[in-house]
Amino acid sequence: MGEAGWVDATAGVAGDMLLAALVDAGAAEERVHAAVASLGVPGLAVRTATDRRGGLRCRRAHVTVPGDDPAHRHLPELLALVEHADLTASARDAARRTFTLLAAAEAAVHGTAVETVTLHEVGAHDALADVVGVAAAADDLGLLADGAAVVCSPLAAGSGTVRAAHGRLPVPVPAVVELAARHGLTLGGDDLAGERTTPTGAALLAALARPGPFPAMTVRAVGVGGGARDTPDRPNVTRVVVGTARVADAVRTGEVIVLEATVDDLDPQLWPAVLEAVRAAGAWDCWTSPIVARHGRPGHVLSAVCDEAVRPAVADAVFRHTTTIGLRWSRRHRETLPRRAVTVRVGGQEITVKIARLGDGTERAKPEIADVEAVARALGLPAAEVAGRALDALRTS
Numbered sequence: 194m195g196e197a198g199w200v201d202a203t204a205g206v207a208g209d210m211l212l213a214a215l216v217d218a219g220a221a222e223e224r225v226h227a228a229v230a231s232l233g234v235p236g237l238a239v240r241t242a243t244d245r246r247g248g249l250r251c252r253r254a255h256v257t258v259p260g261d262d263p264a265h266r267h268l269p270e271l272l273a274l275v276e277h278a279d280l281t282a283s284a285r286d287a288a289r290r291t292f293t294l295l296a297a298a299e300a301a302v303h304g305t306a307v308e309t310v311t312l313h314e315v316g317a318h319d320a321l322a323d324v325v326g327v328a329a330a331a332d333d334l335g336l337l338a339d340g341a342a343v344v345c346s347p348l349a350a351g352s353g354t355v356r357a358a359h360g361r362l363p364v365p366v367p368a369v370v371e372l373a374a375r376h377g378l379t380l381g382g383d384d385l386a387g388e389r390t391t392p393t394g395a396a397l398l399a400a401l402a403r404p405g406p407f408p409a410m411t412v413r414a415v416g417v418g419g420g421a422r423d424t425p426d427r428p429n430v431t432r433v434v435v436g437t438a439r440v441a442d443a444v445r446t447g448e449v450i451v452l453e454a455t456v457d458d459l460d461p462q463l464w465p466a467v468l469e470a471v472r473a474a475g476a477w478d479c480w481t482s483p484i485v486a487r488h489g490r491p492g493h494v495l496s497a498v499c500d501e502a503v504r505p506a507v508a509d510a511v512f513r514h515t516t517t518i519g520l521r522w523s524r525r526h527r528e529t530l531p532r533r534a535v536t537v538r539v540g541g542q543e544i545t546v547k548i549a550r551l552g553d554g555t556e557r558a559k560p561e562i563a564d565v566e567a568v569a570r571a572l573g574l575p576a577a578e579v580a581g582r583a584l585d586a587l588r589t590s
């Protein structure tokens with residue numbers, strides 16, 4: 194059975210509110226501190242403290258920013274900071290996906306390209322700390338693991354106007370509406386005054402959650418994250434509930450998007466960079482298959498598997514990074530075995546072992562090959578030996 198999460202954004206959601214809620218639900222704050230510190234921005238830090246919002250106890254996240262924040266950033270700069278930070282693969286993926294979705298929505302709103310769109314507040318130091326902090330916290334709670342599922346409620350639309358770098362904007366602000374339209378998020382609750390859902394909050398939910406009703410789960414913890422304002426109409430909080438999903442059968446079923454493009458005119462040396470870009474856009478997996486294309490030309494079919502939420506970003510990456518001028522996509526059924534991850538040590542170094550459970554209850558363990566390769570390099574041993582020692586360590590643990 195996998196981890197389950199529910200995000201209640203009916204009173205609103207912002208990056209700092211979600212971060213505080215995840216920490217309040219039990220995510221290790223040290224991991225958040227370390228992730229933010231590893232961005233290498235001197236003076237950028239985050240801490241949380243208990244507070245109250247509208248009579249409810251909550252936790253608030255406080256970000257300390259250096260005084261020299263540039264007026265704006267662009268997506269490549271944010272992705273480079275995330276790339277060099279000390280994050281797990283899942284947390285890095287989550288942070289990358291969030292910024293990519295945010296930039297794609299901003300680009301659509303302002304009619305510019307994703308890579309060159311100017312990100313004002315949403316690319317500032319505090320947004321960076323919020324996104325990376327949420328990625329680290331969600332990872333710590335197991336919400337980014339294979340088989341985990343996070344569901345979110347409708348997001349509070351709010352009402353009125355708000356002052357931003359763009360001038361006075363109508364609420365819900367354009368970036369939030371664009372993110373909702375692209376990722377099927379529901380906006381509701383326009384009875385609430387002011388900005389309740391920010392672009393960063395909406396992008397985090399687009400990247401980490403799918404909209405839906407409260408998932409059946411055995412509840413383990415609840416976290417309440419407070420926003421900057423203490424509003425009289427409703428406690429200004431985002432709630433997170435975490436637990437273990439209740440799954441009736443061993444095999445999970447679901448739907449995924451499979452995108453394909455046939456390409457016969459790309460410099461073959463570029464394919465590794467293309468695959469990396471498509472993954473960075475949010476695809477879970479992507480690969481190429483050699484084909485003989487029209488007129489007997491050797492070519493490749495590029496295939497990518499992703500969630501509906503990131504389909505526009507993945508399609509965008511395929512168009513930008515290959516020579517194709519068309520692609521096709523379809524919804525496909527998927528079945529996956531429940532799995533969990535265990536950390537073992539070989540020669541003092543950590544290796545993650547993924548354990549899948551089959552329908553008859555038997556388990557199949559596989560050390561993560563990237564960890565095996567890194568440890569093999571560090572210890573000067575063959576990878577096969579390190580993998581074997583990881584399985585021995587699992588058996589004796």
Ligand SMILES: O=C([S-])c1cc(C(=O)S)c[n+]([C@@H]2O[C@H](COP(=O)(O)O)[C@@H](O)[C@H]2O)c1
Nearest residue numbers: 312313314315320357366367368391392393
């Ligand atoms: O930074 C940018 S480009 C930006 C775009 C928009 C649009 O809707 S377009 C709105 N805002 C406003 O900035 C603040 C901070 O947002 P966070 O997501 O970083 O919390 C907020 O009021 C947004 O509505 C910024």
Ligand code: NI
Nearest residue numbers: 299302359368
């Ligand atoms: Ni904008």
